[in-house]
Amino acid sequence: MPPSYNDVTSWNPEVMTSIANGIARLQASLEVEASKAGDPVLNLTGAQWTGLARGPADDRAEGITRWIRGVSDEFGDTASVLTRGQNSIRGAMTALESRTSLADSDGYVLDRGSREYTVNFDPARAPEGAEYDAGRAYEHQAALVALGTAADDAVTATRDAINSALGELGGMTPASTAVNRGVVDASLAASDAAAVRAGTATPEQRGRFLRAMDLTPGQLEKLKAGQPSDLEPSRLQYVLGALGLSGMDPRSAAVTGALGALERRGSDIEDAYARQRRSVGQAGMSADDVARLNSVGKNVARSAFWAGIAYTLVDEGLKYSRDEQDGGDATAAIVGAVGGGYVGGALAGAAIGSFAGPVGTAVGAGIGAALGSHYGASFGKWVKGGFD
């Protein structure tokens, strides 16, 4: 049964236009940033990088730029699906409204709340001298039911189109392409960890630290048991370095014990964040703070998160919400997290309140986190510069 006239006329498809505007911004951001992903490699002169690996690296750089443009097109698809949906739903609503007026002026008044689209004859509104005609009534009613059904179908079709566009977007941006290759410079581990703990880490340091330390529960289990793990050797060294255990045998009791203790601390934090009321009472946090903590707490739970990192991220977010830190720094901090490939969405979403915020920074973040430190300050400045 179709929705009633009152239902249909209460719809607000214009929301989709405003979502489409946001999506178009994402599309534009990605389009603009696409070349920034590959160019740092492509722009190196032959003298700056010689060797066999240069050719494949250039190909890969072109590939990633082309791919980001493709992702941008997917966002474009989504935006146009939304715009088209708004058009077709609004059109169907208008058609029903004008047909209803037409029936009204003929004396056949639609019951606005009826899902059967009952029409009642009202001689007072009918043309001079007109009388009730069952055939005429049926004609009006059938036309109105059809238009009500068409409006309903327009919504369903739009819903399906949105789902399909989002599905394609998901297919275009699988998590697997974002999997860390695992190669990090292990010698930076100790300084990164110290900076993160002290809250002075640059976005590059934070991003590198988070990426390297984001072990899956399975990996952590293996490390704890002292078993050879699927970790890239350089990454294992980074993890050990960050824990102040560099140079030690990963199978030794000191290392496995330390890893076990860390995991324990991670789950303690998770527990603490899961208890809302107590958190409020004990730490004097506002409801917003708690909500933000909880969202991070979920990440803690999901990926066997690490204590220090959770504290750092949450602290940045809270400082931002208390105006103790200007937006630029907070955003840059979040950006580092986005570079890490997780949490960023949650925290950035919490801090900024919409996906329009973290969006323009997603690509820059990844580049900044990984490239900034290597290509010197200029690239890092570009990332930071975006928020100043």
Add this chain to the structure above:
Amino acid sequence: MSLELTSYAGLDGTTSTFSQLAGQFAGASSDMSAVAASADDKIAASLANVSGTVSAFSEMVLAARDITVESDLANATRIEDAVSYPARDISQTDHVVPLSVQLSVQ
């Protein structure tokens, strides 16, 4: 700074997210509640994956630079063998982004 992204460029209400679709289509057979509940997450996940992919790319490529002759060939092979990026499965469509939007995100 980025927090202003939502307000300039002459776009009204770009802060709207899919969650705002909830309740806008009362009475319809499919009232968009499922889309409203999940679409924002999908967008966020997609962006996070873009970001992570760029990181992965940079790391892989950077690790291959400034290395010894011995590992050069291995690195070249490793990059060549890396799984290629997904491609759009339909023909390229040209979605024109309004100039004002394009300029505002530069």
